[in-house]
Amino acid sequence: MQEKSIEFDVLTEIGNIGAGNATTALSQLINARIDMLVPKVDLLTFNELAEIVGGAETLVAGILLSLEGDVDGMMLFVLESSAAHLLVDQLMGISSSYSKEGKGFNDIEESALKEIGNIIAGAYLSSISSLTNMLITSSVPYLSVDMAGAILSVPAIEFGKMGDKALLIESQFKDLDVDISGYFILIPTIESYERMLRSLGL
Amino acid sequence: MRMANMIKVGMADLNICHSPDAITTLGLGSCVGVALYDKTTHIAGLVHVMLPDSTKVRQNQNKAKFADTGIDLLIEMLEKEGVRKQSLTAKIAGGAQMFAFSSNNDMLRVGERNVEAVKQKLKDLGIRILAEDTGLNYGRTVEFYPETGDFVIKSVGKPVKTI
Numbered sequence: 001m002q003e004k005s006i007e008f009d010v011l012t013e014i015g016n017i018g019a020g021n022a023t024t025a026l027s028q029l030i031n032a033r034i035d036m037l038v039p040k041v042d043l044l045t046f047n048e049l050a051e052i053v054g055g056a057e058t059l060v061a062g063i064l065l066s067l068e069g070d071v072d073g074m075m076l077f078v079l080e081s082s083a084a085h086l087l088v089d090q091l092m093g094i095s096s097s098y099s100k101e102g103k104g105f106n107d108i109e110e111s112a113l114k115e116i117g118n119i120i121a122g123a124y125l126s127s128i129s130s131l132t133n134m135l136i137t138s139s140v141p142y143l144s145v146d147m148a149g150a151i152l153s154v155p156a157i158e159f160g161k162m163g164d165k166a167l168l169i170e171s172q173f174k175d176l177d178v179d180i181s182g183y184f185i186l187i188p189t190i191e192s193y194e195r196m197l198r199s200l201g202l
Numbered sequence: 203m204r205m206a207n208m209i210k211v212g213m214a215d216l217n218i219c220h221s222p223d224a225i226t227t228l229g230l231g232s233c234v235g236v237a238l239y240d241k242t243t244h245i246a247g248l249v250h251v252m253l254p255d256s257t258k259v260r261q262n263q264n265k266a267k268f269a270d271t272g273i274d275l276l277i278e279m280l281e282k283e284g285v286r287k288q289s290l291t292a293k294i295a296g297g298a299q300m301f302a303f304s305s306n307n308d309m310l311r312v313g314e315r316n317v318e319a320v321k322q323k324l325k326d327l328g329i330r331i332l333a334e335d336t337g338l339n340y341g342r343t344v345e346f347y348p349e350t351g352d353f354v355i356k357s358v359g360k361p362v363k364t365i
Contacts, residue, residue: 046213046252056229057343059358064301104359142301146358149213149229150341153252154300156213157232157312160252160267161259 010200012041017131018124019184023173025123029116030090034180037172044168046156052168053078053183056149060084061105063117064142064154067125070134071196073188075125076155077117081145083180088112105145114141124184132199155187208345211235214267216249216276218283221349230296230342232313234269234320237293237346237353238276238329240285246348247276253312254319269319273327292329293353293365294320295344297336313337333365 023036042048050056061084063077079087088109105113118141129136144151172181188196206222213233219225221244227235230250239246249272253259256268265271277287297317317336324331335342335355345354355363 047215050213050229062300066303139303142303144300144302144339146231146300147229147341147343149343150231150298151300153213153229153231153233153341157252160214162261 010197014128014131015041015184015186017127018186019173021123021127022120022184025119026087026116026173029119030087032090034173040168042168046160049152049156049168050149053080053148053152053181056147058148059145060148060151061113061143061145062151062154063114063121064144065117065121065138065140067136067138067188067192069137071128071132071136071188071192073186073192074155074158075121075138076151076185076187077120078148078151078183078185080181083182084113084145085109086180087116091116110143114143117141117143120182121184128186132196134196134199152185155185158187158189211248211250213250214252214264216247216266216272216279218245218247218276218279219346219348220245220283221347224345224347224349226343226345228343230344231298231300232296232316234294234296234313234316234336235342235344236269236273236276236320236324237344238273238280238290239293239346239348239351240280240289241291241351242289243283243285244348245280245283245285246346247280248344248346249273249276251316251320254315269316269323273320273323277327287327287329290329292324292331293333293346293351294324294331295335295342295353295355295365298341299337299339300341302339335363335365 027034059081061079065075067073125136209219209225211217211227225248227250234251237248251269251272252267254269256262256271265275297313299313340357343356353365
């Protein structure tokens with residue numbers, strides 16, 4: 001139990017630093033102040049995983065990057081669809097309309113979202129890289145707008161190979177006016193996860 | 203007559219239901235929903251399969267998680283209710299590739315492999331697949347109605363489909 005809590009502290013710290021960097025990058029990108037809430041590290045069952053974003057059928061945008069180098073795996077950034085619309089509109093300088101809630105994204109909005117994902121994930125990963133002294137490179141971002149359960153099945157399956165729970169580094173941030181909840185899920189392969197902890201002296 | 207319930211099956215989970223109840227699993231992505239049905243007794247079962255093969259994974263205690271052990275366990279449960287294996291038919295849905303990766307990263311082809319594994323398992327057991335809605339790139343919520351044998355599939359921005 002003691003060891004587990006040290007592991008958790010380290011992972012929380014990774015989440016904290018990664019999300020801090022990502023939030024700064026996002027602030028600069030959309031030119032607005034964004035505050036970050038203290039990230040949480042949770043070991044969740046698969047069904048709890050979908051509940052964090054409001055249930056398996058909640059419409060979300062997921063931006064996925066595959067990781068290579070010293071850490072193999074995936075990184076998933078999940079935003080509720082309404083929050084994703086807000087960010088995209090802010091990035092493109094369009095005044096936001098809530099009428100878009102629950103709607104899909106057009107091609108331009110999709111590439112804007114991928115770019116947001118790319119920048120945020122890049123900032124997140126570079127801080128993990130320097131913290132662990134490991135080289136992490138990522139693929140181009142891939143986007144899917146769909147039910148949370150369907151999108152989260154991708155990391156859940158990966159964790160499913162190791163056990164019945166998923167490790168979630170959850171980071172939430174908020175705009176000054178509106179809450180924007182975003183979730184980072186880092187999905188190292190089991191070997192990479194062990195390498196990461198080793199490089200941190202655990 | 204009592205009110206019909208909708209029985210929920212989670213990820214890597216399974217259950218059975220008697221008519222007039224129905225059984226559902228929400229937001230299938232790369233996972234596969236396998237509905238087994240006996241039309242004589244109007245009893246059905248649903249398993250939410252996450253991975254193709256229990257023998258490839260060390261942590262394989264949760265039988266519902268895998269195509270091979272999950273389908274076996276579901277049949278066991280149905281047989282306890284008096285269903286004969288020979289009278290079972292199947293309808294399956296899911297196995298999408300949620301992200302349009304071009305790379306051959308094995309992590310991402312799991313939907314396809316899940317569908318293949320489910321089909322192989324059902325074939326080995328001699329259970330006929332009456333209908334399927336698998337693959338492509340979107341999530342599915344499925345509901346099975348043992349009263350009619352209907353498998354209803356709901357996806358974002360698409361009309362509801364009954365197979």
